[in-house]
Amino acid sequence: MKLDPKTPTGPVAAQWTKHKFDMKLINPANKRKYKILVVGSGLAGGSAAATLAELGYQVHCFCYQDSPRRAHSIAAQGGINAAKNYQNDGDSVYRLFYDTVKGGDFRARESNVYRLSEVSCNIIDQCVAQGIPFARDYSGYLANRSFGGALVSRTFYASGQTGQQLLLGAYSALSRQIGKGAVKMHTRSEMLDIVVIDGRARGIITRNLVTGKIESHVGDAVILATGGYSNVFYLSTNAIGCNVTAAYRAYKKGAGFANPCYTQIHPTCIPQAGDYQSKLTLMSESLRNDGRIWVPKNKGEKRAANDVPENERDYYLERKYPSYGNLAPRDISSRSAKEACDAGLGVGESGMGVYLDFRDAIKRLGQNVIKDRYGNLFEMYQRITNEDPYTVPMRIFPAPHYTMGGLWVDYNLMSTIPGLHVLGEANFSDHGANRLGASALMQGLADGYFVIPYTIAHYLAAHKLDGMTADHPEFKKAEAEVATRTKKLLSINGTRSVESFHKELGRIMWDNCGMARNKKGLTDSLKKIPALREEFWQNAKVLGENEEYNTTLERAGRVADFLEFAEVMCLDALEREESCGGHFREEYQTEEGEALRNDTDCCHVTVWEHKGENTKPQMHKEPLAFEEVKLVVRSYK
Amino acid sequence: MNLTLHIWRQKNANDKGKMVTYKAHDISTHMSFLEMLDVLNQQLIEKNIDPVAFDHDCREGICGMCSLIINGKAHGPWSATTTCQLHMREYKDGDEIYIEPWRSKAFPVIKDLVVNRGAFDRIMQSGGFVSVNTGSAPDANATPIAKEKADLAMAAASCIGCGACVAQCKNASAMLFVAAKVSQFANLPQGQIEKKARVQNMVAAMDREGFGNCTNLLECEAACPMSVSANFIAQMNREFFAAGIK
Numbered sequence: 027m028k029l030d031p032k033t034p035t036g037p038v039a040a041q042w043t044k045h046k047f048d049m050k051l052i053n054p055a056n057k058r059k060y061k062i063l064v065v066g067s068g069l070a071g072g073s074a075a076a077t078l079a080e081l082g083y084q085v086h087c088f089c090y091q092d093s094p095r096r097a098h099s100i101a102a103q104g105g106i107n108a109a110k111n112y113q114n115d116g117d118s119v120y121r122l123f124y125d126t127v128k129g130g131d132f133r134a135r136e137s138n139v140y141r142l143s144e145v146s147c148n149i150i151d152q153c154v155a156q157g158i159p160f161a162r163d164y165s166g167y168l169a170n171r172s173f174g175g176a177l178v179s180r181t182f183y184a185s186g187q188t189g190q191q192l193l194l195g196a197y198s199a200l201s202r203q204i205g206k207g208a209v210k211m212h213t214r215s216e217m218l219d220i221v222v223i224d225g226r227a228r229g230i231i232t233r234n235l236v237t238g239k240i241e242s243h244v245g246d247a248v249i250l251a252t253g254g255y256s257n258v259f260y261l262s263t264n265a266i267g268c269n270v271t272a273a274y275r276a277y278k279k280g281a282g283f284a285n286p287c288y289t290q291i292h293p294t295c296i297p298q299a300g301d302y303q304s305k306l307t308l309m310s311e312s313l314r315n316d317g318r319i320w321v322p323k324n325k326g327e328k329r330a331a332n333d334v335p336e337n338e339r340d341y342y343l344e345r346k347y348p349s350y351g352n353l354a355p356r357d358i359s360s361r362s363a364k365e366a367c368d369a370g371l372g373v374g375e376s377g378m379g380v381y382l383d384f385r386d387a388i389k390r391l392g393q394n395v396i397k398d399r400y401g402n403l404f405e406m407y408q409r410i411t412n413e414d415p416y417t418v419p420m421r422i423f424p425a426p427h428y429t430m431g432g433l434w435v436d437y438n439l440m441s442t443i444p445g446l447h448v449l450g451e452a453n454f455s456d457h458g459a460n461r462l463g464a465s466a467l468m469q470g471l472a473d474g475y476f477v478i479p480y481t482i483a484h485y486l487a488a489h490k491l492d493g494m495t496a497d498h499p500e501f502k503k504a505e506a507e508v509a510t511r512t513k514k515l516l517s518i519n520g521t522r523s524v525e526s527f528h529k530e531l532g533r534i535m536w537d538n539c540g541m542a543r544n545k546k547g548l549t550d551s552l553k554k555i556p557a558l559r560e561e562f563w564q565n566a567k568v569l570g571e572n573e574e575y576n577t578t579l580e581r582a583g584r585v586a587d588f589l590e591f592a593e594v595m596c597l598d599a600l601e602r603e604e605s606c607g608g609h610f611r612e613e614y615q616t617e618e619g620e621a622l623r624n625d626t627d628c629c630h631v632t633v634w635e636h637k638g639e640n641t642k643p644q645m646h647k648e649p650l651a652f653e654e655v656k657l658v659v660r661s662y663k
Numbered sequence: 664m665n666l667t668l669h670i671w672r673q674k675n676a677n678d679k680g681k682m683v684t685y686k687a688h689d690i691s692t693h694m695s696f697l698e699m700l701d702v703l704n705q706q707l708i709e710k711n712i713d714p715v716a717f718d719h720d721c722r723e724g725i726c727g728m729c730s731l732i733i734n735g736k737a738h739g740p741w742s743a744t745t746t747c748q749l750h751m752r753e754y755k756d757g758d759e760i761y762i763e764p765w766r767s768k769a770f771p772v773i774k775d776l777v778v779n780r781g782a783f784d785r786i787m788q789s790g791g792f793v794s795v796n797t798g799s800a801p802d803a804n805a806t807p808i809a810k811e812k813a814d815l816a817m818a819a820a821s822c823i824g825c826g827a828c829v830a831q832c833k834n835a836s837a838m839l840f841v842a843a844k845v846s847q848f849a850n851l852p853q854g855q856i857e858k859k860a861r862v863q864n865m866v867a868a869m870d871r872e873g874f875g876n877c878t879n880l881l882e883c884e885a886a887c888p889m890s891v892s893a894n895f896i897a898q899m900n901r902e903f904f905a906a907g908i909k
């Protein structure tokens with residue numbers, strides 16, 4: 027596997043402009059001869075499909091939900107960054123670039139991050155023109171808020187529903203193209219394989235989730251924008267259907283998987299309440315502006331939160347990180363909460379929680395101000411927990427939330443399979459080892475609206491149209507493989523539910539490849555996961571048939587892929603002998619327990635190449651060079 | 664607690680379907696309604712009975728995928744709440760719960776509690792957008808927009824497209840859904856240029872899909888999990904009449 031990042035030469039600030047000029051173009055009249063398959067209709071896929079259709083390409087777009095409007099981008103609450111500097115507070119493209127590289131703990135590619143910052147401004151322009159009702163000041167101009175990891179106010183937002191509004195904007199643009207016949211939309215369709223012919227991605231195999239029909243789709247290029255894989259942990263803030271299937275099947279067909287161990291555990295989620303629980307709910311990070319995080323000083327504290335006197339509370343973030351306090355970055359806050367709970371100081375029935383207390387803020391500002399700022403979040407919290415956060419502190423606990431790892435892509439967003447492009451959370455490119463808040467929405471839309479429309483033309487222009495059809499033996503072969511696998515799942519006839527396998531896998535991953543990892547835990551997991559997978563294929567219970575709407579079968583296919591992918595994650599975590607960003611290896615820490623990065627040996631992207639079933643994948647490295655931003659140790663004390 | 668559930672079972676679009684009664688055991692009051700159905704499904708799977716199909720994805724009240732008529736009410740008894748956010752503390756041991764799919768000619772049943780809401784997508788395709796190609800936008804702050812207008816547009820835009828408005832309406836009217844989109848754009852300068860064509864095309868598409876007429880019963884507003892206001896229907900009616908005047 028050759029990893030050529032195709033980074034343009036010259037100063038980072040001029041690279042994208044130069045690259046755009048250097049790339050090949052396709053004559054407008056010829057564009058309609060090319061067919062592009064876009065898998066995913068979230069911010070990344072939706073924006074790409076709409077824009078490519080506007081340009082004249084034939085586009086087919088796929089999603090597993092009943093409508094493209096329901097992709098999980100819809101759930102983002104907080105906001106989207108852009109270097110507009112409307113607040114005149116010293117922001118610039120360069121500063122956004124700098125903050126993002128540093129926030130990612132120096133494990134992202136500078137050239138990509140710079141381009142992301144550069145196009146961030148176009149995104150906001152585009153979204154406003156689409157009629158997205160961003161929050162505004164009384165002056166009528168756009169409002170901003172600040173987010174973690176930045177000293178400027180550059181986050182645009184639409185109530186607490188920014189992701190929803192951005193996605194509905196992309197969905198509107200997509201709907202317009204569907205209405206014109208320029209995009210053919212395939213809903214309730216799950217991609218189960220990709221077809222590579224003569225070394226190029228030429229199509230995909232899907233299963234119609236309503237009828238079970240296995241279908242081939244031929245294209246001149248394929249785009250995957252299928253989101254993240256946090257559901258490998260079973261419980262996460264992702265939607266129930268979020269999966270690694272599309273990315274993982276591409277990996278098995280030769281696409282390199284980059285940094286799979288980089289996952290983000292978000293510090294402020296509602297703790298798990300019971301065994302039956304199916305997902306975790308995020309409470310926006312913005313709450314940490316006014317809430318104070320604490321645990322009791324004494325183990326086994328039985329009193330209600332409000333009865334614990336001040337001198338028996340440990341405001342541990344304020345104590346350990348006096349200058350950032352409750353606004354310490356996500357990776358640090360999450361890890362500290364875990365430490366407190368591991369030490370037996372956790373709160374709530376399960377002991378897996380810490381308090382987020384608004385008592386002092388309400389005293390200082392009054393209940394109305396707090397209600398104004400966080401009213402909808404407080405309501406959501408109360409609906410789920412039946413506790414009133416105005417009078418009793420919230421209980422929060424970290425939860426898997428975002429995956430920085432993903433399919434490896436070059437500067438053109440192309441994977442190691444020529445013709446297969448990967449956008450949004452599904453690729454690995456821009457966030458290094460830790461993503462800053464409000465930057466995933468930015469990346470998804472940057473990739474879809476402003477990067478892929480240019481870079482895909484460059485790829486297509488280099489390849490002649492060849493009249494490929496689904497009758498090609500490779501398509502038939504892939505269809506047969508998908509059908510066989512489905513049949514195999516349905517014929518296991520075991521006694522144990524698919525869900526229980528997923529839960530057990532999640533437990534293994536959370537305990538050993540979650541907030542903190544160590545060699546022993548990872549090595550053990552690398553034994554446990556194959557054993558669990560073996561048992562799955564012997565004993566899973568998958569009812570029903572293929573030719574029907576069969577949710578158990580759907581789920582089983584996804585869990586089967588998680589059961590393989592989890593191993594690659596653990597391998598990656600084991601190989602990365604340092605602590606950086608969301609990846610905290612217990613063996614590598616300073617005396618004060620802070621992350622210890624190793625720039626001498628680990629300043630690279632780790633890329634995994636599939637080498638066949640039950641064979642260890644091959645590791646490759648893309649070295650990272652920091653020419654603009656100096657490598658420094660992050661400190662939040 | 665233990666519950667008796669009466670659930671609509673329908674194998675596929677061609678099947679006639681019927682209500683079937685199940686007992687659900689060991690339901691905790693902390694569970695969400697859908698987690699209760701998960702538990703029921705696990706119990707059914709153990710007995711080799713096909714689990715009940717229902718739509719869901721985000722389970723945090725924003726994707727609009729979940730549905731269900733629960734004891735006659737779209738999204739169940741809690742106001743401004745989707746089914747996935749309804750929690751079992753609402754119920755007590757021994758309760759009987761009737762669970763049915765959205766009922767509307769325009770939303771045919773796919774299986775059990777799952778319906779096809781493609782009609783909403785097709786209405787959107789007929790005009791639910793501002794025609795701006797990527798790349799041609801002016802600076803975002805070039806046109807200031809009064810905060811009240813922006814907030815009003817946001818209130819309309821918060822619709823999650825779940826279809827509860829249609830399901831609860833005796834006429835199965837889609838007026839609130841269409842009005843929310845029309846009003847979002849009608850309150851913004853970006854939406855002005857196409858406003859006539861938009862409202863006309865979207866209303867025509869709504870009629871084509873077989874949704875019923877609005878007779879101002881306002882059941883839609885009461886059922887809406889996002890509390891989208893029926894005032895937007897009045898705004899849409901004004902837009903529609905204005906569009907007819909040459």
Ligand SMILES: Cc1cc2nc3c(=O)[nH]c(=O)nc-3n(C[C@H](O)[C@H](O)[C@H](O)COP(=O)(O)OP(=O)(O)OC[C@H]3O[C@@H](n4cnc5c(N)ncnc54)[C@H](O)[C@@H]3O)c2cc1C
Nearest residue numbers: 066067068069070090099104217253450451464465466467
């Ligand atoms: C609760 C929550 C809050 C967040 N808040 C913020 C925030 O405030 N700011 C921010 O910047 N980021 C936030 N994020 C992160 C951000 O929302 C996501 O990273 C981003 O939206 C992902 O977009 P996407 O287009 O890559 O993927 P998604 O939106 O997940 O879309 C994936 C698409 O792929 C399709 N798909 C998946 N698998 C298949 C398959 N096998 N076959 C066919 N189709 C498939 C799906 O149907 C869907 O259409 C948040 C994330 C969560 C979970």
Ligand code: FES
Nearest residue numbers: 722725727729747
């Ligand atoms: S499952 Fe998304 S709104 Fe209920």
